Amino acid sequence: MDNPYIAFFKISIKDSSAYFKDYLTYTIGRILTYMLMIFVWNIVYIGGHLSEIGSFSLMQIDAYFVIGGAIFLIIDSKNDKILSDDIKTGNIAKSLIKPVNYVYMVFLESLADNVLVLPPVFITIIFALYYLGISTSILSIITFIIIVLIGYAIINVIQFIIGSLSIYTTSAFGMSILLANVAFILGGAIMPLTFFPSYMSNIVLLLPFQMFIYVPTSILIGIIPSSAYLYYILFGLFWLLMLSVLGYFLWGHVKKKISSAGG
Amino acid sequence: MEFIENIKYFMLCQKYHWKEFFTYRLQGLIWIIAGWNYYQLLLLANTSGFIIGFVWYFIIAWNIVDGMRAGELDKYLIRPFGKITCILSGYSGNLTGVAGPIGSLLLIIYSLVNLKLQLLSIVMFIFSMLIGIAAIVMLFLFITVLAYLFMNSAQFTNSMLNISFSANSYPLAIYGIGIQLIFTLILPIGFAVYYPIQALLGVINPIFAIISVFGLFIIIAVSKLGFDKAIRGYSSGGG
Numbered sequence: 001m002d003n004p005y006i007a008f009f010k011i012s013i014k015d016s017s018a019y020f021k022d023y024l025t026y027t028i029g030r031i032l033t034y035m036l037m038i039f040v041w042n043i044v045y046i047g048g049h050l051s052e053i054g055s056f057s058l059m060q061i062d063a064y065f066v067i068g069g070a071i072f073l074i075i076d077s078k079n080d081k082i083l084s085d086d087i088k089t090g091n092i093a094k095s096l097i098k099p100v101n102y103v104y105m106v107f108l109e110s111l112a113d114n115v116l117v118l119p120p121v122f123i124t125i126i127f128a129l130y131y132l133g134i135s136t137s138i139l140s141i142i143t144f145i146i147i148v149l150i151g152y153a154i155i156n157v158i159q160f161i162i163g164s165l166s167i168y169t170t171s172a173f174g175m176s177i178l179l180a181n182v183a184f185i186l187g188g189a190i191m192p193l194t195f196f197p198s199y200m201s202n203i204v205l206l207l208p209f210q211m212f213i214y215v216p217t218s219i220l221i222g223i224i225p226s227s228a229y230l231y232y233i234l235f236g237l238f239w240l241l242m243l244s245v246l247g248y249f250l251w252g253h254v255k256k257k258i259s260s261a262g263g
Numbered sequence: 264m265e266f267i268e269n270i271k272y273f274m275l276c277q278k279y280h281w282k283e284f285f286t287y288r289l290q291g292l293i294w295i296i297a298g299w300n301y302y303q304l305l306l307l308a309n310t311s312g313f314i315i316g317f318v319w320y321f322i323i324a325w326n327i328v329d330g331m332r333a334g335e336l337d338k339y340l341i342r343p344f345g346k347i348t349c350i351l352s353g354y355s356g357n358l359t360g361v362a363g364p365i366g367s368l369l370l371i372i373y374s375l376v377n378l379k380l381q382l383l384s385i386v387m388f389i390f391s392m393l394i395g396i397a398a399i400v401m402l403f404l405f406i407t408v409l410a411y412l413f414m415n416s417a418q419f420t421n422s423m424l425n426i427s428f429s430a431n432s433y434p435l436a437i438y439g440i441g442i443q444l445i446f447t448l449i450l451p452i453g454f455a456v457y458y459p460i461q462a463l464l465g466v467i468n469p470i471f472a473i474i475s476v477f478g479l480f481i482i483i484a485v486s487k488l489g490f491d492k493a494i495r496g497y498s499s500g501g502g
Contacts, residue, residue, distance in 0.1 A: 022418035029422025033429045036438075043437040047298075 004100050005108060012112035027073065027120050034069035037190065038062055054194035055223060063132045063221045064192060068213045070124035071148060072189060073117040075212045077110045077156045080179075083163025084172035092258055103251065106163075107156060114152070125220075134221050143229045144220045150236035151211035155183065157243045158208075164247070164254045188214025192223075208239035299434050303464060306374035308432040309367040310392060311456045315428040316364035317396045319356070322403045322424075326354040328410075328417035331497055346494055347404065347487075380463060388463045391476050395455025398479040401486040402451070408493040423450065431456045454478040 002010075017023060038061075044050070045058045056064065083106055086092040095102045129136060162179055166172040184190065186209035193204050193214045204210065215232050218224045224232070299307070327350065330336045339353040340346055375385060403420060410419040427450055435443045435457045446453040454475045462472035 019416060019418075021414040021416045025414070025416060025419045025422045029418075029425055033422075033425050036426075036429050036433070039438045039442075040433055 005104055008100075008105060009108045009112060012109045013115060016112045016116055023116060027117055030073055031069045031120070031124065034072050034189070035065060038065045041065065041191075054192060056192055056194075059132055059134075060221050060223065061192075063128050063134050064217050066128035066132070067125050067220055068189060068217045070121045070128075071151075071213055071216055073121055074114055074148065075151055075155050075183075075187070076114065077152075077159045078113060079106050079110050079156055079159040080163035080166075080172045080176045082106050082109055083160065084166040084176075087163075087166050087258070096255070096258070103160070106160065110156065110159075129220075136220055136222065137226070139226055139229070140219055140222070143226075143233070144216050146233055147211060147216040147219060147236060150233070150240055151213075151216060154208050154211055154236065154240050154243060157240065157247050158183075161243065161247045161250055164250050167254045167257050183209050183212055186210070187212035188217070192218065208236070208243070211236045211239070302374045302377045303460075304433070305370060306378065307434065307456065307460050309370040309374065310460060311428055311431040311452070313364050313367035313371060314392065314395050314399055314452075314455050315424060315431075316361075316367055318400050318403050318424060319363060320361055321351050321355045321400045322407055322420065323354055323356055324403075324407045324410075324417035324420035327407050328415075330354060331408075331411050332415065334498070336497060347401075347490065350404065351400075378464075384463050384465075384469075387469075387472055388459055391459040391472060391479070392455070394476055394479045394483075395459070398482040398486070399452060399455050401483050401490070405486040405490040405493065408490060408497070412493055412496045426450075427452045451478065451482055454482065 041061050042058065045053070045061065051057065053061075083092075086095060092102070095105070128134065158179060159176070162172050162175045165175065169175065186193075186204050186207055188210060189212075193201050193210055195201075196204060211232075215224065215236075219229065219232070327336075330339075330353075336350070339349040342349050344352075403424065406423060407417070407420045410416050427446070430438065430442070430446060431452050435446055435453055438446075443453070446457070458467070458475040458478075459472055461467045462469050462475070
């Protein structure tokens with residue numbers, strides 16, 4: 001018999017891929033929407049006769065947005081929605097009495113969506129590196145993968161915390177939107193974080209959001225030197241640990257507050 | 264609890280716009296994008312947000328496509344009103360759905376106050392914005408039904424809306440002639456957002472504002488014809 005978690009993961013992948021055209025249009029739409037930023041920045045560089053802004057050349061900024069657009073597809077999780085819906089509908093009471101760990105199930109269901117987008121992510125990144133002539137090292141690629149995994153884990157934990165908070169706020173919708181926008185800006189999706197005014201970038205570079213897009217992309221295109229790789233890995237792990245501890249205690253508290261229709 | 268509700272509404276109000284507001288503020292401190300200053304960009308992004316926000320309110324593609332997939336759309340279509348009225352009333356959003364356009368409207372007013380434009384131009388602009396809402400809602404209703412028939416998908420409409428909103432939040436000129444033509448002829452949001460604002464700001468001859476309104480009426484007519492034809496392809500649960 002299959003391990004229940006593996007079986008659940010397989011079902012979640014089948015469920016997520018049931019409407020393939022939905023998945024395809026979502027993926028293409030999301031990449032295209034993000035890549036529109038390339039036009040904006042090209043105008044800023046060309047219109048302003050600038051060869052470099054914040055140590056980014058025009059070619060690097062193009063690579064930044066193409067690769068960032070691909071990572072943007074992975075750095076996403078629906079933990080908040082799953083948890084919030086379960087709390088709102090009361091399904092969580094049913095799920096908690098099952099002989100499996102509910103938290104793992106939430107993470108696996110969300111992971112299924114992310115696994116499906118991996119092929120276009122790889123293709124886009126390889127295309128960007130090859131087409132834009134960005135030279136990178138094996139060490140940079142390995143560090144890039146580690147940082148993306150840490151970033152992915154961080155967004156999952158943050159969204160799990162937000163989903164858990166819906167026991168107090170009824171719906172996690174508003175907070176999810178807030179998080180999405182904060183992560184979008186402070187993660188470096190609109191512009192590299194070094195473009196921010198220095199008083200802002202000094203603060204932003206202390207937050208975990210930079211692990212989503214800015215740090216992995218900058219590592220791959222050579223903006224962050226290899227001497228700083230270890231610092232960013234430890235920095236990401238530190239935030240992951242802090243957020244996980246917070247999520248752990250919050251979840252313990254939430255479980256005590258849940259009451260089903262049966263009391 | 265009321266406090267939490269207020270926070271949720273506030274966040275919803277910001278759903279589409281505070282990110283842009285913040286970004287333009289940052290960019291506006293440093294650069295002028297394609298000759299557009301901060302308040303002009305803010306006006307552009309929020310006009311796009313206002314119109315697309317209403318489309319999101321009226322066209323909840325998931326609900327319409329789910330209704331069609333389940334063959335339950337006929338429960339609305341047999342009512343003694345027009346098909347479009349029935350679908351829009353049956354599947355449009357709730358009160359929270361208008362929070363997005365309200366957020367945009369506030370920022371449009373803020374931009375207009377700072378731009379100090381002529382009253383007549385502003386009245387013309389408001390008129391074109393209202394027709395723009397009707398035209399783009401009609402266009403996306405047609406796209407939703409068409410996407411269902413050819414792809415059985417609601418995501419297509421949502422992706423098109425996201426791309427349209429993002430692209431039209433910046434001056435179309437920055438994308439080059441190809442993309443500008445797409446948003447003028449194929450997905451003609453430019454008639455509702457970019458060209459009326461250019462006329463309002465005096466970048467192009469005001470006659471183009473009238474041509475834009477004319478273009479919007481053509482979009483309404485073509486979308487209505489297309490919708491009528493496409494909806495005939497829908498068969499209900501009973502066949």
